[in-house]
Amino acid sequence: MPLIAGYEQELASVIAFVSVICIAVLVHLTTKGIAIRLASALIKLIKNSQEDMYKSRLILSKLTYLTPAAIIYYYTPSALALYPAVSDVITIIALVAMVIIVTLILNVLIDTFAEVYKTWEVSKRMPLTSFIQLARILLFFLCGIAVVSVILNESPAKLFAGLGAMTAVLMLVFKDPIMGFAAGIQLSSNSMVAPGDCVEMPKYGVDGDIMEIGLTTVKVRNFDKTITTVPTQALIEDSFKNWRGMQETGGRRIKRAVCINLNSVRFCTKEDLERFGSIQYISEYIEEKHKEIAEYNTAQKVNLESLANGRRMTNIGVFRNYIEAYLQHHPKIHKHLTILVRQLNPTKNGLPVEIYAFTNDTNWKRYESIQSDIFDHILAVATEFDLTVFQNPSGADFNSFK
Known part of the structure; x- marks a missing residue:
């Protein structure tokens, strides 16, 4: 005790x-x-x-x-x-x-x-x-x-x-976090990129959608489903392509050319113009253009015995106007954005006719389908204007000369 x-x-x-x-x-x-x-x-x-x-x-x-x-x-x-x-x-x-x-x-x-x-x-x-x-x-x-x-x-x-x-x-x-934070402020304040934007940076092998913009890195899921990590600072220092503008405008660009064999380009005859006049999209164009040329040649007293004299319509010119009218009437082409069909400089592969337009659907799969359908039609319809699409000769072409 x-x-x-x-x-x-x-x-x-x-x-x-x-x-x-x-x-x-x-x-x-x-x-x-x-x-x-x-x-x-x-x-x-x-x-x-x-x-x-x-x-x-x-x-x-x-x-x-x-x-x-x-x-x-x-x-x-x-x-x-x-x-x-x-x-x-x-x-x-x-x-x-x-x-x-x-x-x-x-x-x-x-x-x-x-x-x-x-x-x-x-x-x-x-x-x-x-x-x-x-x-x-x-x-x-x-x-x-x-x-x-x-x-x-x-x-x-x-x-x-x-x-x-x-x-x-x-x-x-803390150099990287500090530089990444500064870059993040610039990216956000200038609205340069945001999660979900589709960006392309060939230098880093980036081509896909932004998943996350972090303090020091940006994660991008490429279209092949791989994930690329890019330093946040790289989006400030290096150039990149952001496809957000395409999505915001609702139009995805088509910019592709069809090469026409130069040997198939010629002036239109009277029979050609009658035949082309039955084509719905350019019937009015043929009529107005024919009248305009006839009035000009008459006013200038042109000797029409030679094809080199005066003004005449050509099958390649009618073809270009047909393609433009076809695009104007196509339901999947954006009517408020540029629609242009033009000739580029002739090359050893023929005369390039370039189509420059925008689809009204930016979805990648549907865009490719629309573009393919348009060129399917253009390639097939070229023969209606007596034009041939250029391609390098193959073995089958040489065999045809035997």
């Missing part, structure tokens, strides 16, 4: 500390139960497609860990007054735990905001991924400063003052 009586104060301190721990655990379990019920009520209240997101990101459960840490921090010095060294260690651990818990709660809030922001329409024009990543870096950086200041029992201001001497080192260590 005298031995026990000699340790009454020590025993009382241990009992007091154990009581503080028990109270902290009890408070945690109680608040956790309340938080779970409150979370369930909120989930029932929020009935939309984001229900699972709110379930996973709800921060009420994390708040329940803050209360027991606070209880241990505030009541341990009184309970362990006889053991100041032990009390200091425990309060430091509790305070560090509180700092970490608050940091984790703020991190969850950042993640929740990021996921909610992605559901907004504005996120397609102004992605905040790089800003969110920077906020997360700053958050954990400040958390580290706070933890070190608690352990060393120094003011955070002194630590920041000491970090001033390490600015050059920090600039070197």
Whole structure:
């Protein structure tokens, strides 16, 4: 009994500390139960497609860990007054735990905001991924400063003052995040790229849709389903092609030429004009053009015995006007954008007749189908104007001379 009586104060301190721990655990379990019920009520209240997101990101459960840490921090010095060294260690651990818990709660809030922001329409024009990543870096950086200041029992201001001497080192260590953040600001403020944009960067082998714009990298899913990671800074320093304008205007360009054999180009005869006049798309053109040329030749008193005299219509000219009229009447060609049929410089492969127009459907598969249908028709109809499409001779062509 005298031995026990000699340790009454020590025993009382241990009992007091154990009581503080028990109270902290009890408070945690109680608040956790309340938080779970409150979370369930909120989930029932929020009935939309984001229900699972709110379930996973709800921060009420994390708040329940803050209360027991606070209880241990505030009541341990009184309970362990006889053991100041032990009390200091425990309060430091509790305070560090509180700092970490608050940091984790703020991190969850950042993640929740990021996921909610992605559901907004504005996120397609102004992605905040790089800003969110920077906020997360700053958050954990400040958390580290706070933890070190608690352990060393120094003011955070002194630590920041000491970090001033390490600015050059920090600039070197965080060079990529700093440059990426600056690039991200330029990309967002100038609306240069956004998630979902189709970009092309031959230097990096990029040709596909942007998945994510991060602090230091941009992820692009190429059309072959591979994923390429490009430095964010590269989108500022290097040139790239963004196909967003095509999607916004609702037109996708067709720019392709058909090479006509020069030996098949000739003046139109009277019989040709009668035959071409039966073609629906250019019947009015043939009539008006024929009248215009006849009036000109009469006014100029042109000797029509030679084909070189005066003005005459050619089968290639009628063919060009037919293609343009055909495109004007095509239901899949955008009528408010450029429609042009022109001749390019003759080459060893013949006379290129280029079609320059825009489809009113930007979907890649449907665009290719529309373009193919148009050129199927052009290649087949060329013979109606006594024109032949040029191609290099093959073995079968040489065999025909035998």
